[in-house]
Amino acid sequence: MATELPFSQACENNKAPILERLLGIFITPGTVLEVGTGTGQHAVHFAKAMPHLQWQPSDHPSAADLCRPRLEQAAQPNILPVMELDVSDADWSIQSFTWAFSANTAHIMAWPEVEEMFRHIGECLAEDGAFCLYGPFNHQGRFSSDSNRQFDHYLKARAPHMGIRDLEDLCALADTVGLTLTDNHAMPANNRLLVFQRIPAD
Template sequence: MTTPPPFSRARENNKQPILEHLRNIFTAPATVLEIGTGTGQHAEYFATALPHLLWQPSDHPDNLWQCEQRLQEAALPNIAPPLGLDVGAAKWPLAEANAAFSANTAHIMAWPEVQAMFRGLARVLTAGAPFCLYGPFNYGGRFTSESNQAFDAHLRAQAAHMGIRDRDDLIHLAQEVGIALEADHPMPANNRLLVWRQARAH
């Protein structure tokens, strides 16, 4: 019997609400860099629903195995082979992308890695390219719900570098590298979809 690929209940639950927004954001043919592909459920689902996109999965080299079986079995023509991506590397394995997507990564990464992610996106995204960042966020230093506060405590108990990021800190960080916040969409389970736009040409 074939072992099923790794599965994330959270990704299964949020993929349709996210897709409803991506349909209106990723409207033109594009290469979409996904940072933190994880189990590959988002890659498979979004690439199936948005065939005009070339979906480029990526994850830290140590985690890449999580998506490989699922994406190989899906064998979709518009999913590129997944890339090993360390966001802190001076050079990323993809030179250019027309869009980017990342879900539930900012609170897992250490803050210097979040900074490196935005700097890297500023290097590879074409002018006007959107970046969709999904997850829980704080506002003005405050949690938006008791469940998010409990989740933050759970994260920090696992590792001190993890924790829910504040939207104001992200806005400031993004502005430094020429990326602007364009939209902020409420999502189920006290999550948000932040839509950023690359303002600068390479």
């Protein structure tokens, strides 16, 4: 009898719209670091559609086992073994990558962890790479929808450190590590896909 794999309906709903955007960003061969692989649904879907990439799944040590059954079942040749990654660690075990992707993590992490994620990605991202961050975001302190407001209340009830982040705060954080918001794509269910890149000096 087949074992039922961990499953996220949100991942199932958003994987196709996200992939449509990533296909126009992750163009050249390279390694993608995924921060917060979760169930592995994104990793399997994206790696299969972009065979020119090496997909490096990662998750917090307490959650890294969640994606392993799906990744093992998929046996996708361009998916690397999942890496245990605490974004707050002083040193990451992966020192360089071309691209970075993370979905629905910034509102789960504490703000110091978001800062550390950006700092490490800023240090390790290729000069011509990009960091794509997916999720719900506020603009100038305002919620983009009633559903996002309700979601934020739900998050804060779960843990005070959680909450939907402001776009302006993320852009300011990116600026400190040499990254700039170059695209801000509207996505289904009041989410966005933010694309951060290095802008060459004139």
